[in-house]
Amino acid sequence: MSDTRDALIAAARDAATRAYAPYSGFHVGAALLLKNGDVVTGANVENASYGLTLCAETAAIAKIANEGWIGELTEVAIIGGRPEGDALLGTDPVNPCGRCRQVLNEAAERSKTDILVHCASGDGKTVASYRLSDLLPAAFGPKDLGLID
Numbered sequence: 001m002s003d004t005r006d007a008l009i010a011a012a013r014d015a016a017t018r019a020y021a022p023y024s025g026f027h028v029g030a031a032l033l034l035k036n037g038d039v040v041t042g043a044n045v046e047n048a049s050y051g052l053t054l055c056a057e058t059a060a061i062a063k064i065a066n067e068g069w070i071g072e073l074t075e076v077a078i079i080g081g082r083p084e085g086d087a088l089l090g091t092d093p094v095n096p097c098g099r100c101r102q103v104l105n106e107a108a109e110r111s112k113t114d115i116l117v118h119c120a121s122g123d124g125k126t127v128a129s130y131r132l133s134d135l136l137p138a139a140f141g142p143k144d145l146g147l148i149d
């Protein structure tokens, strides 16, 4: 339990209100904490061609990469569920999908940080926190291409 964690989850929850998810009805928000304390968020963006959907984490990473901040990541929060009024329903923490783990790893390696990933249930009552290296052990990344030490 930490203030940082709770603030990140609140930012992710706010981002989830801007999800474009008319097909699944499952709204996901992600919040990225940068080394300078800034928080950048993203939400899932679905598509009528379902397989083209962008996850919240990937949308958020694209935002920091486009700003030149891919090497500034320290911590992440993810929340998801089904909206009902102002609430987000769901009792199970939302874990990042496999593709998002790989996308997060790119920023984590560039940031030289084994980032913390907080996974929250929609109702906010359950949070599971992991190191990315536990979610994606033996990752392939820029270090394998000799781009970083």
Ligand code: THU
Residues within 6 Å of the ligand: 021, 024, 026, 028, 043, 044, 045, 046, 053, 054, 055, 056, 057, 095, 096, 097, 100
């Ligand atoms: N989703 C995310 O945004 N992040 C994840 O890590 C898992 C899944 C989204 C994709 C889709 O819009 C909805 O959740 C249901 O799969």
